[in-house]
Amino acid sequence: xxxxxxxxxxxxxxxxxxxxxxxxxxxxxxxxxxxxxxxxxxxxxxxxxxxxxxxxxxxxxxxxxxxxxxxxxxxxxxxxxxxxxxxxxxxxxxxxxxxxxxxxxxxxxxxxxxxxxxxxxxxxxxxxxxxxxxxxxxxxxxxxxxxxxxxxxxxxxxxxxxxxxxxxxxxxxxxxxxxxxxxxxxxxxxxxxxxxxxxxxxxxxxxxxxxxxxxxxxxxxxxxxxxxxxxxxxxxxxxxxxxxxxxxxxxxxxxxxxxxxxxxxxxxxxxxxxxxxxxxxxxxxxxxxxxxxxxxxxxxxxxxxxxxxxxxxxxxxxxxxxxxxxxxxxxxxxxxxxxxxxxxxxxxxxxxxxxxxxxxxxxxxxxxxxxxxxxxxxxxxxxxxxxxxxxxxxxxxxxxxxxxxxxxxxxxxxxxxxxxxxxxxxxxxxxxxxxxxxxxxxxxxxxxxxxxxxxxxxxxxxxxxxx
Amino acid sequence: xxxxxxxxxxxxxxxxxxxxxxxxxxxxxxxxxxxxxxxxxxxxxxxxxxxxxxxxxxxxxxxxxxxxxxxxxxxxxxxxxxxxxxxxxxxxxxxxxxxxxxxxxxxxxxxxxxxxxxxxxxxxxxxxxxxxxxxxxxxxxxxxxxxxxxxxxxxxxxxxxxxxxxxxxxxxxxxxxxxxxxxxxxxxxxxxxxxxxxxxxxxxxxxx
Numbered sequence: 001x002x003x004x005x006x007x008x009x010x011x012x013x014x015x016x017x018x019x020x021x022x023x024x025x026x027x028x029x030x031x032x033x034x035x036x037x038x039x040x041x042x043x044x045x046x047x048x049x050x051x052x053x054x055x056x057x058x059x060x061x062x063x064x065x066x067x068x069x070x071x072x073x074x075x076x077x078x079x080x081x082x083x084x085x086x087x088x089x090x091x092x093x094x095x096x097x098x099x100x101x102x103x104x105x106x107x108x109x110x111x112x113x114x115x116x117x118x119x120x121x122x123x124x125x126x127x128x129x130x131x132x133x134x135x136x137x138x139x140x141x142x143x144x145x146x147x148x149x150x151x152x153x154x155x156x157x158x159x160x161x162x163x164x165x166x167x168x169x170x171x172x173x174x175x176x177x178x179x180x181x182x183x184x185x186x187x188x189x190x191x192x193x194x195x196x197x198x199x200x201x202x203x204x205x206x207x208x209x210x211x212x213x214x215x216x217x218x219x220x221x222x223x224x225x226x227x228x229x230x231x232x233x234x235x236x237x238x239x240x241x242x243x244x245x246x247x248x249x250x251x252x253x254x255x256x257x258x259x260x261x262x263x264x265x266x267x268x269x270x271x272x273x274x275x276x277x278x279x280x281x282x283x284x285x286x287x288x289x290x291x292x293x294x295x296x297x298x299x300x301x302x303x304x305x306x307x308x309x310x311x312x313x314x315x316x317x318x319x320x321x322x323x324x325x326x327x328x329x330x331x332x333x334x335x336x337x338x339x340x341x342x343x344x345x346x347x348x349x350x351x352x353x354x355x356x357x358x359x360x361x362x363x364x365x366x367x368x369x370x371x372x373x374x375x376x377x378x379x380x381x382x383x384x385x386x387x388x389x390x391x392x393x394x395x396x397x398x399x400x401x402x403x404x405x406x407x408x409x410x411x412x413x414x415x416x417x418x419x420x421x422x423x424x425x426x427x428x429x430x431x432x433x434x435x436x437x438x439x440x441x442x443x444x445x446x447x448x449x450x451x452x453x454x455x456x457x458x459x460x461x462x463x464x465x466x467x
Numbered sequence: 468x469x470x471x472x473x474x475x476x477x478x479x480x481x482x483x484x485x486x487x488x489x490x491x492x493x494x495x496x497x498x499x500x501x502x503x504x505x506x507x508x509x510x511x512x513x514x515x516x517x518x519x520x521x522x523x524x525x526x527x528x529x530x531x532x533x534x535x536x537x538x539x540x541x542x543x544x545x546x547x548x549x550x551x552x553x554x555x556x557x558x559x560x561x562x563x564x565x566x567x568x569x570x571x572x573x574x575x576x577x578x579x580x581x582x583x584x585x586x587x588x589x590x591x592x593x594x595x596x597x598x599x600x601x602x603x604x605x606x607x608x609x610x611x612x613x614x615x616x617x618x619x620x621x622x623x624x625x626x627x628x629x630x631x632x633x634x635x636x637x638x639x640x641x642x643x644x645x646x647x648x649x650x651x652x653x654x655x656x657x658x659x660x661x662x663x664x665x666x667x668x669x670x671x672x673x674x675x
Contacts, residue, residue, distance in 0.1 A: 014665075017658045018651060022633035026648060028658055030669055038550060040500035051645070054655075057673040066498065080498035087500050098674045117674055123666070131549040131573060145573055147551035148502075149580035149644075157648045159655060163631070195485055196543040199572055229546065231572050252668035260668050295485050316541070320484050413548075415494045422517055434489045434547060436512050 004270040006167045007236050008202045011142040011267070015125050017159055027162045030124040032154050033110040034061040034097065036088040037415070038129030042152035043091040053095040054158040060119055061092040062100040064109045065415045069378050069405035072102055081416065095155075108381020108407040111135040111349035115219065116383055118248030122237040122264040127154055132349045132431065133232075134225040138218035139245070140237030140267050142202070145226060165231045166276040168201040172209035174283040179465045181359070182217030183351060183429070183448035185209060185281075186224040187289035191299035193279060198230030201277065204269060205235050209283035215244040216355035223350045224431050227296040236268035290336055290461055291433045291446040293324035298433070300336055302451070302463045308332035327435050328443050329423060337461050339445070343426040344375035344456040345438070346402075346449055348412035351429035352380025354387050356449040361393040363453035363464055369401035370459030376403040376418065378410040402456065414439045427455035469582035470641035474564050474608040478537035479526045480597035486540060487547035488574065492556040505552055506559030531603050539597045540567040542590065545574025554581040564608050566615070568593050579634050582641065584610055586628045596626075610639060 005013075017026040039061075046053070053059065066081035068074075076082040085102075092099035100107045106117065111132055114120045120136040126143035127133060129151040136143035150160055170189055190197075203225050205218075213221065218235050225233025242261050245251045252260040288302045300306070309321040309332060325332065330339070346352075346360055357379065369375045377397055379385040385407055388394055397404045411418040412430035420426055420442025429452050430437075433444040445461060454464035483490075496508040513525050521528045538557070544567040545553060554577045557565070563583055568590040570578075578585040586608075588596070599619055600606075607616045613635075615626045637644070648655075663670045 014662075018654050020633070022636065023631075024633050026651065026655075028655070028662065037497050041502045041551075044500070049645070051649070060674060078498075084498050084500060119674070121669075124669070129549055129551075131547065133549075145549035147549050147554075147573060147577035147580060149551060149577065153645050153648065156645050157652075157655060158659075159648055161644055161648065163633075195546055196569060196571070199543070199569065226547075226573075229543070229571060250672050250674060252672075256668040260666070263666060295487075316484060319482075323483070413489075413494050415497065432487075432489070432547060434487045436493055437489050440493070440512060441517060 347378030
């Protein structure tokens with residue numbers, strides 16, 4: 001056995017409360033994010049069993065999935081959504097958990113709010129009843145999505161019963177070419193390893209192209225670890241990480257911060273640590289990526305064509321391509337940059353941060369959204385919205401014909417009023433292109449914010465570098 | 468939690484790979500604040516067309532599969548979100564056992580919290596079982612013995628499966644995980660004491 005450890009090994013070992021005889025481990029949970037959809041049954045379970053929340057101060061709640069992104073002063077019109085949000089508010093209050101309501105400018109998508117508030121820090125274990133909790137791995141935290149039973153377990157015990165996953169290293173060597181974003185990197189990764197490629201693993205992203213990413217970009221990459229099937233995805237923290245955290249409301253202060261940095265520096269994977277699997281991708285081979293089908297692994301480069309099931313030898317794969325093409329209303333061999341779109345959604349925990357909006361503003365400035373396209377921009381949080389407005393981005397968006405909205409998950413999963421109609425085709429910066437994801441019968445193409453903005457202007461999928 | 472030991476019944480073949488949690492239970496049914504009552508919405512958008520008519524080609528709508536309590540699915544079943552509404556809707560519908568070549572991680576774990584046994588078998592075996600299921604055969608699942616038995620062409624067939632011993636035990640006993648962990652409250656408190664010394668900045672700050 002080597003004493004060299006990966007960052008995953010280190011965080012795991014530092015959170016072991018006890019190892020059980022049956023091979024499972026009780027793992028301590030440092031931070032827990034709670035939202036309205038996956039928590040009501042957990043709080044109800046606690047109530048029925050007469051149990052209390054062990055560490056309310058390690059828990060942060062906000063409503064994001066169900067909230068409207070316009071006309072907020074009118075409240076939530078859907079009675080079921082309203083009840084769910086009110087239930088969260090009541091549960092948070094009864095259990096002394098900090099709750100950020102819709103009226104608070106810090107409200108937003110949990111995975112944007114956590115980092116923004118300094119709630120997420122390196123070396124932590126972070127959970128949430130949401131699969132995109134992997135986002136927080138960008139900070140060198142071990143962060144993963146859990147079901148409602150585990151939400152209840154975390155609330156009651158501040159621990160989870162876990163078994164250790166395997167270590168996978170995905171190394172993106174070299175530097176990306178101009179105009180290639182974190183979203184293109186992660187789509188290229190899923191294209192290569194598939195949606196089950198990471199099953200049973202925690203992925204660590206390494207290599208120059210990852211190191212060069214901002215925190216926002218790292219969050220985009222880690223966010224979609226779940227789309228590759230991984231339990232979690234993380235990146236060893238560095239100066240980029242501390243610079244982002246410093247000064248945030250929950251960041252360590254003064255001497256504590258210096259001590260924290262010293263500790264955080266010790267988290268990075270040791271040179272020569274063992275990985276169970278290593279995947280390498282050359283950054284310079286990646287160009288802007290888009291999805292054509294109904295699985296996040298259905299990825300092509302923007303200069304590519306829609307696949308032809310008749311060229312597929314594997315019968316199961318062939319059937320799955322046929323099903324996806326039928327749902328997406330696409331003909332085999334169609335050049336991807338000829339696919340016309342009806343809607344554009346820019347936002348989500350994947351691409352709803354300030355950097356994403358700045359990138360969109362550069363494309364939108366002085367241009368107009370095509371007459372045939374409805375394009376909405378939904379900031380990831382109230383603070384992202386405020387920042388964008390301070391920078392005057394909202395004016396650029398509105399002048400170009402984009403709809404500038406209030407923060408929430410919105411059309412990423414279409415639980416609120418923002419959804420596609422049947423057969424509507426959408427260029428989306430979100431994370432899932434599943435059948436019905438953005439509205440029943442809706443057709444989703446995943447891409448970067450720049451690419452979605454360019455699609456809005458051209459009315460079709462297009463390489464934004466050609467604008 | 469409900470115990471799982473033995474199960475006997477018909478199986479529904481579902482030959483779609485990468486069945487995601489949006490397919491299992493679409494988002495419009497996630498607005499509930501209860502765990503129960505989701506069975507009727509299971510696979511809703513595969514069961515009904517946009518006008519609300521039953522899609523007759525979908526297995527769950529076919530008479531021969533009514534009352535079946537086993538689902539034989541394809542690889543990477545349950546991928547996507549962490550919504551426990553997926554296993555809740557499956558269990559509420561009456562399906563207590565799934566057989567597939569592979570599952571998404573979170574979904575797989577969620578099954579065990581809800582008394583559902585997710586069996587993993589190789590792709591070829593699963594494909595054969597899907598064929599077998601079409602003949603409305605009765606399958607017997609025995610978790611204790613880790614085997615599936617059925618009679619096909621007058622011949623007794625037996626297929627054994629692997630399962631993690633801790634997960635097996637939790638289903639057999641119907642364990643209350645939270646209660647068991649709470650029995651170790653003192654160990655958790657000890658851990659917190661050690662952690663607070665090592666990384667004091669994790670303690671004491673609360674957002675207001």
